[in-house]
Amino acid sequence: METTIAGKTVKINDQGYLTDLNDWSREVATALAEEEGITLKDEHWPVLEYLQNEHKQETALSIRKVGKSGVVDIKGFYALFPGGPLKKASRIAGIPKPASCI
């Protein structure tokens, strides 16, 4: 379905994840983050960028992988995206919800 985020028409699925990464912009990310109760700061962007790059390379994302990325450690990841970091960060990054259990 289509919706308007930050004044832009974007396509999302029923869980509120963007279905096309081309719809993503920093403004869209900021609005999505606000919905998740997160105010994006400088430290958030490298993590979002990392997630997008991994997604483009079709890597299955996991907390363990993020922790080993060198971009952020696990404690930092939970601190940046409290209450479910992987699924929230993925939504803000405009990539699909990870199906990982780890």
Next chain:
Amino acid sequence: METQELKQEAIKVEPAKVKKMMLILSKATIDNVYACFILANGARMEGIEAEIFFTFFGLEAVQKEKIEHLHVATVGNPAMHIPTLLGGLPGMEAFATNMMKKEMEKLDIPPVGEFIEILEASGVKLWACKLAMDMFHLERKDLVDEISEVITVGDFYHRAEGDNTHLMFI
């Protein structure tokens, strides 16, 4: 007495969400240990609080000396689909465990020691059972640093207070 006007609010009925998982690990077979850790980690990934109480044989999973030597049971475990007599041969447990570990690594499941570090970093609280510690003549220094404290079962129950907390025995 002053009466307050009550504002009638529409009662919104939302399904109660799980807030906290209190897991009790009493076994040291590697499959049980992983089940417990994955449940705890999975809870944190969904924004649910999680704590683990290591008791009885479960303490093996947090003992520095034993942590990398946990095995899957090849005897008395029908799911292994090997005859009991074969399962009892020397080295069978280690062999089956290695096979399992290889498969798990493929799925990005960390080894037990690293998993404990991940749990701690994710905000999972880890507790050791006092009675079981006494029974196995263990001391705090025998356990990994990630264990917060040695507590009693009563202490653990108190930590389970609050709505939508679930206890699970493994």
